[in-house]
Amino acid sequence: MNDHPGLTLATFAAQLDFGSIPPAVVERTVNLYVDWLGSALAGKGARPVETIARFARQAAGAAANNGPCEVLIDRSRTTPYFAAMVNGAASHFAEQDDVHNGSVFHPATVVFPVALALAQATRASGRDLIVAAVAGYEVGIRIGEFMGRSHYKVFHTTGTVGTIAAAATAGRLLGLSPVQMLDAFGSAGTQASGLWEFLRDAADSKQLHTAMAAANGLMAAQLAADGFKGATHILDGAQGMAAGMSSDADPARLVDRLGSRWATVETSFKYHAACRHTHPAADALLAVVQAHRLAPRDIAKVVAHVHQGAIDVLGPVVMPRTVHQAKFNMGTVLGLVAHHGYAGVTEFEQGFDADAVVAFRDNVTMAFDAEVDAAYPARWIGKVTVTTTDGRVFNGRVDEPKGDPGNTLSRDEIATKLHRLAAFSGAATEGEAARLLGNAWQIAGQAQVGLVFDNAHAQADSTVSA
Amino acid sequence: MNDHPGLTLATFAAQLDFGSIPPAVVERTVNLYVDWLGSALAGKGARPVETIARFARQAAGAAANNGPCEVLIDRSRTTPYFAAMVNGAASHFAEQDDVHNGSVFHPATVVFPVALALAQATRASGRDLIVAAVAGYEVGIRIGEFMGRSHYKVFHTTGTVGTIAAAATAGRLLGLSPVQMLDAFGSAGTQASGLWEFLRDAADSKQLHTAMAAANGLMAAQLAADGFKGATHILDGAQGMAAGMSSDADPARLVDRLGSRWATVETSFKYHAACRHTHPAADALLAVVQAHRLAPRDIAKVVAHVHQGAIDVLGPVVMPRTVHQAKFNMGTVLGLVAHHGYAGVTEFEQGFDADAVVAFRDNVTMAFDAEVDAAYPARWIGKVTVTTTDGRVFNGRVDEPKGDPGNTLSRDEIATKLHRLAAFSGAATEGEAARLLGNAWQIAGQAQVGLVFDNAHAQADSTVSA
Structure with missing residues (x-):
């Protein structure tokens, strides 16, 4: 296959390894992960989020809650697909999840639901989770920049481009080859959707966009692992994403300083809970x-x-x-x-x-x-x-x-934010949040990504407090 | 809520009843249903279809095959969501499913997977299934015409518009109110996706488009029934579907002679198995x-x-x-x-x-x-x-x-086509296909839509032939 920007980007995502990521990028990615946990917890009890959670339980059938993956708002267990869907819905609700300025894209809410679910399902290490997340951030941010400002005028970039970011994350955890990764991009990109029209009515679509970007991206990668072919030029082809949904796309942005510019650390934490x-x-x-x-x-x-x-x-x-x-x-x-x-x-x-x-x-x-x-x-x-x-x-x-990179949040500020969000939604007690934080800061060193809520500890805690 | 074309169309879909549909339209809809069954059977064994079926089993989790809805390629049982997904993938593979010329939209492959799955899940009557299917055809065809020729240049209309057709069908079977139906349109339309780029590579996206149009449309209606709000102007709003994906949209087409022009009977059967x-x-x-x-x-x-x-x-x-x-x-x-x-x-x-x-x-x-x-x-x-x-x-x-309306297929020709397709894929023996046909032609008179493959009969048959 001839090289082209989409393939170069897919190859980067497929071949990214922990050793090539600078320590400062790893550290920031851990911070972004912990910040995301707070946003995921904040979605508990929110009507649109709980509605999607009910749909997911119904769609999965009777034995849904038997999977290896954690739904953070209620600590139930399900398959990677539905965990990605519900955690994706939950983590964009409070409007406190992170954002990359240049691409106007919210990476965490589509990347981490997939990273956590597949890491739990495949018993991956914390390093694998971090590498997959960085792959998702680097891919999604560059595609967001590629699609340009014209795209964002009508389309919710986190829904559209987020689908491919999620696919990159899932694809890395599944160990896809570069060509399979490009297949995953193709199946994700042809499902890219999300229109801003909902905002006029205060409709619930934003949660649907992130839920389905995460779920569809994960699906695209799982299909690719099983031989399902995607369009090789889904990004820049004559009938691809840019052709259909952008008037100022710039393919050079897709491969902008891959491996030397770390777009992940350009991501801003959101301090205020607003757009x-x-x-x-x-x-x-x-x-x-x-x-x-x-x-x-x-x-x-x-x-x-x-x-x-x-x-x-x-x-x-x-x-x-x-x-x-x-x-x-x-x-x-x-x-x-x-x-x-x-x-x-x-x-x-x-x-x-x-x-x-x-x-x-x-x-x-x-x-x-x-x-x-x-x-x-x-x-x-x-x-x-x-x-x-x-x-x-x-x-x-x-x-x-x-919250911007030059004015970023400290770990203390991120922890405070998580405590506030968990208390606000009631998704975790202060003790649970503290334990969860202690565990989450250590994610990069874990040999196997376990549960965010460690049940054994949680039970011990409730005994103590009873 | 002020009236507007989208609401008028949603109200039509929500309030359509069997008595208002002319007998000739009912008869043709039965023919379209039977024709669709042939296409759904034809997808058995096709790599992209079987890959999506494997994904669906994996995503649903261990107890997937316990639902009320039939997957036609392998006669397994699952939830409405996954039955719609897999039957939607299957029925567009052979390129023999129906098409509406004016909208360049293939209604059957997104409408009937949803109609059958939800009718089986809700124990609906054959009349209910027919009414829901007509709602889907009338809505989808008009939205396809509304989106215009510019849309079709880059977007696979059956994937994009098909999502709303599927939502209309599901919404009618779920008994949505007009406002809920509009919510369903909103959640479906904001998920509308499907790019032609895949065709250049012979990629597998076409099956993904119809699978997800059916599944996402069904999801949109189920969410609406549970109170999830959609954008009220998803079709014609400043940041809606037409704004993002068309340059020649005509809102008048959305409500063109609703209730007097029956677009369903303008649908063509495909005689040749090609585009x-x-x-x-x-x-x-x-x-x-x-x-x-x-x-x-x-x-x-x-x-x-x-x-x-x-x-x-x-x-x-x-x-x-x-x-x-x-x-x-x-x-x-x-x-x-x-x-x-x-x-x-x-x-x-x-x-x-x-x-x-x-x-x-x-x-x-x-x-x-x-x-x-x-x-x-x-x-x-x-x-x-x-x-x-x-x-x-x-x-x-x-x-x-x-196959065009003025040169349509007879019931004998439709039956012959189904026999050919079932034999080609091996999805049914000649005896099974004959029994299935006998049952399917009677669909409009059935008090409760049962299984397409009647297991009791099938077992009796295999005893006889043994």
């Missing part, structure tokens, strides 16, 4: 509020200076009716930040529609900013103009929102 | 060959005058390497017709790469024809120019290829 497009302005507002000691009632209006992508995604959400929709409303996020200094899951749940937040929201507008737009998506600059009730005008700016 | 784009020319060649009593060796060259869509789909296949790819090669199809008078599954399997057929193939070219193209896709006109070795030139023409 990432709101974070730069939120941090810029926080800087103004703190520097000038402004109370919310001191602020007459805020203009958030944003890139076009933020207007495309957030623009349709004018009057949020649900918590989830509120996470896509700039005014609500800035209102929560002005009032609480933070827009976390608890702040949203308890206050997105509080009178004071709604009043603040109505004083927030977005304005297209040429500098911010030109820097995007490589850099997500935050700029706000705040006008106070007594007529003062302050300009705030951040060049790297909290 | 439908080859059929008009095949029948036109057959007319010339028969009128002038030409042997294959008398023919020096053939020009097939075709619409642009035929060139788009068939053009990439120059040197077919597999039976499946050969079904998308105009020269091979015309070669088989010239030699055997028919291009059926057996003719392909035994002769697609025979020297004489390959030699004939290399004397066939396609040429764009303005009249054929202008009539397409409403009418699929066949025109060929045949030049004989002794210099005569004959023009052949058919206005309705065999």
Whole structure:
């Protein structure tokens, strides 16, 4: 087979080994894994997530809960396919899972559900899980960049491109050859789907997108391992993904510095529990509020200076009716930040529609900013103009929102975030979360990836606390 | 909720009842169902189909084969989700399943897997199955027409639009309300996928497309029944299907004469076992060959005058390497017709790469024809120019290829086709096929849809033949 960018990328994913990944990349990947666990736990009890979980139990049939793979929201056990589906649904719900700026792609929520499920099913080592996850991140980020900004205008990149990231992760754990990996890309890419239209109605599709990206990607890799052929040019062919769903695709991005540029570590942690497009302005507002000691009632209006992508995604959400929709409303996020200094899951749940937040929201507008737009998506600059009730005008700016690679979260901050998310959803007690964390930080050294929730310990704990 | 074309269509699908469907439409739907059974049986033993079947067994877990729904290729039993998936994969393999010309959409292979599986699971009546199938055909055909010719250039409409057709069928059997049906459309449409790129490599994606259109559509309806919300404007919204995947969408087509125009009966049966784009020319060649009593060796060259869509789909296949790819090669199809008078599954399997057929193939070219193209896709006109070795030139023409609504197959011809397909794949003995047919023709009168293969009878039969 002649070499081409898709094959080069598939070969990289198939042949990636632990020794070739720099230690700093491994360490960051562990952090991303632990951060993902928190997001997966946060999905417990969320209606769309629980609905997908019920569907999965029904579709698998009576003996579903006998598989080797853990469903994190309820600690049930099932097959890799359904574990990937439900954990994929769960980990995108709180809007706290990670994001890669340049590709506007959320890798963790499609990569780790597959990595964990297949590692548990195949008794893989922690190193194998890390290598497979890095393969998924590197592949997904580059394909996201390849598909370009035109794709993201209509398509939810995490749903579309995420399917191939999931396939790369699954394919690496299954030990696919380069040609089989390309087959997996083909079967994944031809299933790539996910439209932004749902956001206008506060519909539940976002959970469906990540659930099925994970499940379909895993399916694509399992089929490839069994000889199922995929299109070799699914990415750049005349009737492939870019031809159908992009007008500015750049094939050079697919193989950009493979093996020397580690896109995985460019991934940002999400500090606020809202759409990432709101974070730069939120941090810029926080800087103004703190520097000038402004109370919310001191602020007459805020203009958030944003890139076009933020207007495309957030623009349709004018009057949020649900918590989830509120996470896509700039005014609500800035209102929560002005009032609480933070827009976390608890702040949203308890206050997105509080009178004071709604009043603040109505004083927030977005304005297209040429500098911010030109820097995007490589850099997500935050700029706000705040006008106070007594007529003062302050300009705030951040060049790297909290959680970005140059302003990353510490392990303590990640642990705190997981504790908050687990407590919020009730997916784990504080003791369980602490034990789970102790185990998860050691993942790269484990000879065999076990259960996230160690039942023996959990039972011992409940005995103690009884 | 304000009325709009998508809601009108969803309401139609949700409220369709048996009494409002004209008897001739019911009768034709029964014929389409029986025709589909033949195609589903034909998939037995086909590598891509069996690979998906193995995946389904693995994904469902150990106790998969305990469900209420029949997998037709091996008579195993599973849940509706996996039965829809495997029967959907199976029934598009032989390229003999039905097609609606105007929408270039193959309804049966995504509608009937869902209709049968859910009817078996819910103990629905034959009338319920027929109503659900008609809902799927009417919805899918109109959405296919809505998405337009631009969509079909890159996307496999049966995979994309088929997901919503499957959701309509499932939704009707689950008794969804109009608003729930619209939710199902939303969750189905945001999963719509399927790219033509696979055809260039003779990859296996076509089976994946129909398998997942059926399974995802069923999933969308089951989720909707459980309260999962979908985008209300998934079809025509600013970030919906047409926005992302069409440049000539026409919303008026979504509601074109709902309840008075029955698109179901516009569906064509496929007589030849090849891509439908080859059929008009095949029948036109057959007319010339028969009128002038030409042997294959008398023919020096053939020009097939075709619409642009035929060139788009068939053009990439120059040197077919597999039976499946050969079904998308105009020269091979015309070669088989010239030699055997028919291009059926057996003719392909035994002769697609025979020297004489390959030699004939290399004397066939396609040429764009303005009249054929202008009539397409409403009418699929066949025109060929045949030049004989002794210099005569004959023009052949058919206005309705065999199997089209004005030139439809009789029940005897459908039965003969099923017998051929079952014998070809070995999915049923002649006696089993005859019994299955006797039962299937009566489907509309059955109080409860049972198994296609009646085990008690089958066992009795094997005793007799032993």
